Amino acid sequence: MALLVRGAQPIEAAGLPPGAILHLRCPGAAALATALGLGLHLPADADPAAWRARIGGLLGQSCHDGEALRRAEAAGCDYALLSPVFSPGSKPGDRRPILGLAGLRGLCAAVRLPVLALGGIEAGRVAGCLQAGAWGVAGIGALATDEGLAAVVVALRACAAREAG
Secondary structure (H helix, E strand, C coil): CCCEECCCCCCCCCCCCCCCEEECCCCCHHHHHHHHCCEEEECCCCCHHHHHCCCCCCEEEEECCHHHHHHHHHCCCCEEEECCCCCCCCCCCCCCCCCHHHHHHHHHHCCCCCEEECCCCCHHHHHHHHHCCCCEECCCCCCCCHHHHHHHHHHHHHHHHHHHC
16 A cells, blocks of 8 residues: 655655655655655656656656646656546635546546546545546545545445445
8 A cells, every 4th residue: 555645844764664655845755765666746847757767666746637647647657646626625725727527537538547536535526536537536635534534435445346246
């Protein structure tokens, strides 16, 4: 299981789980990811092609439109976080255009890259995101509480059970 680590404090190698994915903007993340073969998650304004050869673990990028998704795919990213699918509760006043399920569907269909839906994700929206072609979901606000996380996990399990038949 991968873990996206982000924060203002420098990251130390001790205690990082195998397969960890570190956020580029976290102090020390690039050096640790490069030295230890860990994954690295890039913000939308980073050049994924410049990082692919340096990162031995998973490489992902935040994307907000089709051009960014195609660039991430062409550079060899392993996944992309696509946002905002819905209005993000963690970013009040966010002025980026909301993609909605129709936008998510169109953008997922345009690339082979696994896309994780982000932005306003809560339990009741998980199935719609997966039906629209998202490989999975990610979240900040709704997943910040034990109850929100548990509800999303239940929704993901229900989707998996339906898929399994």
